[in-house]
Amino acid sequence: MPSGGTVEKALDILYCLHESQAPLGVTQIGRSLSLPKSTTYRLLAALGRRGLVDRDPRGRYQPGMALVTLASGLLERDPVVVAARPVLEEQARARGETIFLAALRSGRILVLDKEEGSGFLRAAPRVGTELPVYATAIGKLYLALAPDAVSLPEGPIHAFTPLTCLPGPALDRELARVRSQGWASNLDEWILGLTGLAAPVLQAGRLVAAVAVAGASSRLPPREHGRFVQEILAAGRAIAERLEGRVA
Amino acid sequence: MPSGGTVEKALDILYCLHESQAPLGVTQIGRSLSLPKSTTYRLLAALGRRGLVDRDPRGRYQPGMALVTLASGLLERDPVVVAARPVLEEQARARGETIFLAALRSGRILVLDKEEGSGFLRAAPRVGTELPVYATAIGKLYLALAPDAVSLPEGPIHAFTPLTCLPGPALDRELARVRSQGWASNLDEWILGLTGLAAPVLQAGRLVAAVAVAGASSRLPPREHGRFVQEILAAGRAIAERLEGRVA
DNA sequence: TAGGATTGTTCCAGATAATAGAATAAGATC
DNA sequence: GATCTTATTCTATTATCTGGAACAATCCTA
Known part of the structure; x- marks a missing residue:
């Protein structure tokens, strides 16, 4: 105001x-x-x-x-988006679930690109959408790996769902785990029924973007997280490699 | 300035x-x-x-x-775009050439949507692009059918190509022809080698948008214009009908 | 590496251009 | 058709934007 x-x-x-x-x-x-x-x-x-x-x-x-x-032409000019495009396509095809790319732009975490899965029930984020910094797998990744770059919203912080993990000791423990394991998850914390698993895109040790797989929680049950996490971590590394020009 | x-x-x-x-x-x-x-x-x-x-x-x-x-979600919210989408898809598939939709928004003629053709050599306009009012099939359609709505640019008017028809008696004759025949054409007047054929989308007699087929001049030779014109005129009518809700 | 040139950033007095209240016009609602 | 709400115009006041100049950072050249 x-x-x-x-x-x-x-x-x-x-x-x-x-x-x-x-x-x-x-x-x-x-x-x-x-x-x-x-x-x-x-x-x-x-x-x-x-x-x-x-x-x-x-x-x-x-x-x-x-x-x-x-706005036209903006995304095509962003190196991260260019590097990520083929990786998103390949991952979405192989997994059948929606894969998307997000990064910090002017203090907000924005969805920069996506490739939708093939399921009848699937996540369909809109490019340009802002992701809440807590309550989102990618948001937590930023809080854990680049805490100085992001900040909590000004106004009062509200829970999106009953499962939202509000800032506090519990979230701090969660962030510590994210740091040690190198990836983040979000189980119904933003939108009920939606699960997200996110991996970092690191350049010289710095977080420059994040990839995530998102889908109905019923299609991404905890016991299958391991497999998805491996895939998404590999995707994050692949994007980083393309960014550095190692792969044409 | x-x-x-x-x-x-x-x-x-x-x-x-x-x-x-x-x-x-x-x-x-x-x-x-x-x-x-x-x-x-x-x-x-x-x-x-x-x-x-x-x-x-x-x-x-x-x-x-x-x-x-x-900008996200803007196009999806525009009734003309919504009505035109399936028509564009159908036309582009049937013709193999790029079909696009443009309309007047805040004094500018903007490309609102497109469906690209299948040719190796094809027109690939970018959604959001502004079209010059003279030197373009759709621009001429607006000059002829809604002259009060559009205005020539402020600065000095330049020829885009040697074939550009600058405002003057020649253009006036051309506009008279557009009015009487109900469609407009552009042969290498904006970009060398690019031909466009445009038809109006009329609602209650008013021009609310325009559809055009665009492609390499070699693929749209004058003797085949007749066929393309019929198709594009039908597309314009189809969009108008969908706009009025006559077709689901 | 030093010098010179270009570019980015900060500061401040002065004046323009934005403000907000009130009045009027247009339109919706009952 | 009367009454409400909303959009638009007007104007004196002053807050805010302006732009010159000084300073800092950076790049280029020799």
Whole structure:
């Protein structure tokens, strides 16, 4: 709420529109960001002049297609994404489960790419989605292996499910285990019924990204974790090797 | 250049970074937008705080992954895109050439979706790309059928190729023909060797989008235009019908 | 390795441009 | 058709942005 300058207020409006998933009016936006109507209106006009917000037939605001323009080509230019693509494809085909890549970008852990599994019931993350830092296998990997790079969200921390492991002694023990074993897991802690197993992509000992296999918990039962973990660890190493140019 | 307020300057920086296709320094950005270094620096910092710009290892700036986040889900939410998807797939499969959908969004004609053909040599437009209003089949369709909605670019108008038809009497005659025949063509006017044939998507008589087939001019010779035009006109009608909910 | 040039970052007084309240217009609701 | 809500415009005030200049870091060249 105590936002910075004018530009940041305008960008907060974009995030607000993105999160709402539905067109919003001036008043509504102003309320959720604690901005006066007239200010909100003017900022929306500025965003609209550059195409970053559109208006539906009723005059309400929604994210504009210029965002698609500005985002186009971004992923293809990211070395990690380029290095990971064939590995994701191969893994998803071999395992039949969804494999995805995430990394830290401007303080958030974002899904950078994915290859969906072949099951009728499968995880289908959306590229660009932000992952919560606790309550996620990849998030825990970052907390354990690159604690200075990530930070807990500002607001009050809530449990996503009854199984969410909130920050505290229990999470600290979990992170210690992650550090020693070199991979992380998430069993129904973010979304009920969803299991994730994550492995690091290390470059010169530093965590530059993470790969994870995700699927219905019923399809990834604990007794099979061992096999999946070996695969995903290998995938993380393969991506790291491709990043360093050892493999064409 | 004579930009508006603070927010618009910041957004111009985003466009500048997008167009450059390579990371840029503060000085470089400031020069291309005629902004003082310190202003550029401060705006970049604001954009960075919200993840809209990232920095490469050398400290230079590039569009940030938050753009991917903000753009995610946008296309899937657009009714025209949803209605067009299966039509694009069917047409591309049947014809073997690339079919794409474009529409006017915030004053620009943007590629909203595409389905690539199967040829080794084929058009591969990028979703989000802006199409020039003259020199493009879809652009001409808009100039002819919705002249009030589109406007020529501000700066000096240049010919993309020796065959580009610049605004003037010749283009006016061309637009009259487009109006009477109900479709538009572009033969090497935008990119040498690229032919496009476009048909309107009409809703209540208003142009709401356009479909086009695009490919190497050698694969779309004039004597075969007739067949392609029929197909693309049918595709435009099919999309319009799906838009009005007549077809599930 | 040192010198010179370019680039990135910080600072601050001054002025522009953003702010927020209130008034008006448009639209929805009953 | 009256009353509510919401969108848009207006304006005085002042907070915030500006941009020149100084400083620091970096790169290039000799």
